[in-house]
Amino acid sequence: MTLASREAPYGSWKSPITADMIATQTLSLGEVAVDGDDVYWLEVRPGERGRHALVRRTADGAVSDILPIPGEGRPAYSSRSLVYGHGGGSFAVSEGLVVFVNHSSTGTHPDQRLYRVNPGRTPVPLTPDTGGKHRYGDLSIDRSRNRVLCVREDWRNLKDGQPRISLVAVDIDGQKQTVLMEGRDFYSSPVLSPNGRRLAWLAWDYPCMPWDGCELWVADVDEDGKLLHPRLVAGGSTESIFQPEWSPQGELYFVSDRNNWWNLYRLQGRSVVPVLERKAEFGAAQWSLGMSTYAFISPRHVVCAFNELGQWKLGRLDVVLGQFAELPTPFTDISQVRGGFATAYFVGGGPEQPASVVRLDMESGKPQVLKASSRLPEELTPYLSRCEPLHFPTTELGEAHAWYYPPTHPDFTAPSGEKPPLLIMNHGGPTASASTKLDWAIQYFTSRGFAVVDVNYRGSTGYGREYRLSLYGNWGVMDVDDCANAALRLVQEGKADAKRLVARGNGSGGYTTLSLLAFRDILRCGTSAGGIANLETLTEHSDKFEAHYVDQVLGPLPESKQLLQDRSPCFHIDNIKRSPILFIQGRQDVQAPQRETEEMVRKLRANGVPAAVMLVDGEPYGPRINADIKKALEAELSFYSRVMGLALADTLEPVALEPAPSEPPRR
Template identity: 45%
Template sequence: MTEVNCVSYGKWRSPLTSDLIVSATIGLSTPRFDGEDIYWLESRPLEGGRSVIVKYSPNGEHQDITPAPFNVRSRVHEYGGGAFLVQDSTVYFCNNSDQRVYIQKVGESPQPLTPESKLRYADFCLDKSHNRLICVCEDHSEENHEPQNKLVTINIITGEVKTLCKGADFYASPRISPNNSQLAWLSWNHPNMPWDSTELHLADINPDGSLTNITLVAGGENESICQPEFSPNGILYFSGDRSLWWNLYYRDEKGNIHSAYPLDAEFGYPHWVFGESVYGFEREDKIICTYTQDGCWFLGSIDKKTKSLTDYEIPFTNIAYLQVQGEEILFAGSSPSQPGAIVKMNLNHGQYEILKQSSNTIIDEGYISQPIPLEFPTSNGKTAYAWYYPPQNKDFVAPEGELPPLLVKSHGGPTAMTSASYNLRIQYWTSRGFAFVDVNYGGSTGYGRDYRQRLKGNWGIVDVEDCVNVAQYLVKEGKVDGDKLAISGGSAGGYTTLAALTFFDTFKAGASYYGVSDLEILATDTHKFESRYLDSLIGKYPEEKEIYQMRSPLYHIDKLSCPVIFFQGLEDKVVPPNQAEMMYNALKEKGIKTSYITFADEQHGFRKAENIKKALDTEYNFYIEIFSNH
């Protein structure tokens, strides 16, 4: 029997080292069918964060398709996604370093398809009738001007790029009908974000490849549309939130819109990246779909004739990138006890097969903390949501009467969501004796449009109060030590972190990963996709400049009196390094314990193993030093 040691919370020895986490974990996304073959994308920290297309053959063989140094990544909207397409054993992909589109026949070397330029591409579909790709293009040719977004065609023989549709500020999700006669796509304009207001368009494709009879199908002010898709018979479907939930709809032959199945659940994601998918067709009258309720994802089938929804019994609580090909489906799935995986499933008998796991390291369950869903009271008599992970390590207990330190995690976006999925970075903390709470503060996706819009005009208030209130709730419940509370977040979550540390005295320490300290600078110095985001989150700039200053931590350093550590990629175009530098220098001048860790070769989010490892261990040691004095 293993000896159990009595050691203070936070100081437990854990087998879940940062080395193990970065060496044993890869990112898995974007599974795709190509006949009997299957492809997906792997992000590999040990290869400098390089993303590689992998082919899985019916005989079980795995084969890397993308040779080094190619890195499959689009930079459209900076966040990318939708970076490759595979059809008939030919791969089309966007390469990170030059943003050119390459064509690669499996077994051969990649060849450049598009010329060298300042164009970026994403979200491809194949128009076989005209030997071309149709995709989103972001044109950075004009310096000192906002990039131009449009839909373009790329001739798959000559590489010639032609504009197909332009005029809107943003485009997404071009989808071609099964008979190549129609094209659907999404567009939206400043100051809207795609989860606020988008438009779904449908057009006929002329014999010469141009578009005609362009029709607005759905969307407009106060309606967000996701994932247009054609059924096998060419009926146009989409996910829209006109019912205040992203539900599935379709357009009949007369142009009328019908609900496929009404439910208080989300059949959709906020459009931060391209290429995500929540539904597909087993046949014309049967839709396979994934949806989220109360923070958990479910896999189901909608029978269009009976308008009924039937769930499949599977152990996955987080499901993404759903693909359907007849009776077989693919998705990226995970659960609290199961690492992320590419999963293939037969719909007839319900059996599934794991094709690749994000980690093959077997972790003893005695070191794995199971998430507990929380609904906690927050400001103005409302309720917010979180996942709570208690400390867990089979080798240790804490002295009687001692309570654990708490790390509050504020996710990015802020219109994102956290789910109960296998995450070794969370277990890194809990196996060392920290309690951890992952907050779906007001503004998060997954709880309907009304919950998502709690941040309208209230960024820096609602999110901050929810993070503060969940910490105070756990203290009141006797779960954690009120003198050892920390908060950490990246990007928008970094702003929430800095605002919580500045405007409240709840937390004793915090970590900002590429976070925002000056909202004015963010309003004037960020990329196009988010350049007007703050109009809705805070107010118009410069008309409401006072609100920007009032909510910017940098303007209120006098209120901040606890240690803060900053992590920043120096190539970040979303939240430039000056945001962290100014805050760090101000705290240092004030004499507050602080540290500024930079990574010269990272952008918005860290991809390289050595940088992920350094950030994780440095943050942990920072808290331990501070809490040891309490």
């Protein structure tokens, strides 16, 4: 705040952080791979309708697209896997050879074939066109046998309505595919030892999710590439294994939560020995393939990311001496950790650092941003709200966690005694966590005078296995309790206005928002973007990966039919007596279908509760293209303004709320 600060009510401050800036200047960064001195990464570009562009940076600093730029008469290649519905591991590179999974549509279906590509050349398919019935992911290259190892999802050969899964080898110079392993519901993480003689992988079966329990297997590989003597070496239905990785000497490392925390272990003979034990998470919920939290940067040194109390850090481990040291960096959200010689690469973000592809020189300790997801002009830094940890008591004598963002503006202050409106954010998953990296959507609201609380309710990752699994049987109860109690704690501390509590969420985060509205009477209003309203619909339309997720979190059908209805907000919409709702609805969303949203809106309006619907194209969980991102943010702010009587500095198109809400006093 400056000496010349002007007094204005919370929610009315004029901010240079605009929806147009967020929509047009922000992209997502995905998978990272290292090949010698070159580094590759994915960019998800809203300006190209969400295309996944594969980018290479060479040792001399030259950056170029690997896939042909879409244009007149040229197909729009996009490196994205659809395996398990969440994809991952969509490309691999070795000695300049790039193989990727193409997501672009060829006619009425996504391609999903494997292609090899040389920079500047047209990609060449390695696998036949099956009409999208064969999907591939978790790619790695077996250079000595000239083949690609990967997970294959076969939609031509269903089992109980779900595609069959196998580990396969695909010849790089032909279209021959060899099944290496099959028979399990899921496979992931095929990784070949440095000498090419052993293969490790993960496997698990329904109803487990990989963070519930999975198995680590190892097999010998003969000269022809066949697997011999497969053997289980770790894991089970009550132990989660993450990221098997071979050391340069051929020792097998992996992450396990056998001591409640995802810590690093090594296979020594037939024994599993701890490499580093700490009350921190060196792994993460494997929502997608190709995830990585650690990498070897020399024969004896590992660089690893770890999550401590909900915040990611970076460390360096000497696996011989067992010495571990934290590495100071400005990054608090770290993923896709890869190693080069004495060099680490990762995607990192922090409170004042947009998610970026980063190169970290291990000798100097200096990080170098190779690509940022957005630009942070120096003049916007004073407008950034810095998150503060919030730990608070909740129901069942429990404790939950959150990140609190105070309203922040260098030129405005609120009238004495006024408390800010509080925006409660609910992350998706629900087995996931709130990030502390720079989130422009949060800053969009805090720079206008909103407070924000981003809740890591019980069931979130980052706090150990016991905390993570505590939501099982309690989804729709504990998460709702924790979000409510986070808000009430901030009200007690004088940091939020009890009469202006609002909530927003996407997907399963939208489920928590709708549950807060239907089962707790504390919210002034709420925004649901593709929020799950009917848990039976979710179970009927889940992808392969989540087909039995609700079985774990609540219970299987038909035995748990009544419980699912009891916890589904759409069956209790009449409980909402006074809190308006904005629905951001995807036209193609099958888990939160438009017909169910329209039925909820009809009931709300019949009960005199104002409701509005904003339709967007594309996939579930909110808008993906520039125009829809901008429109959704502005609609949300306009909605809050109209419901709470905020005198906005922005000129926005009013949201069509029906019936019209009673006019609150303008602030």
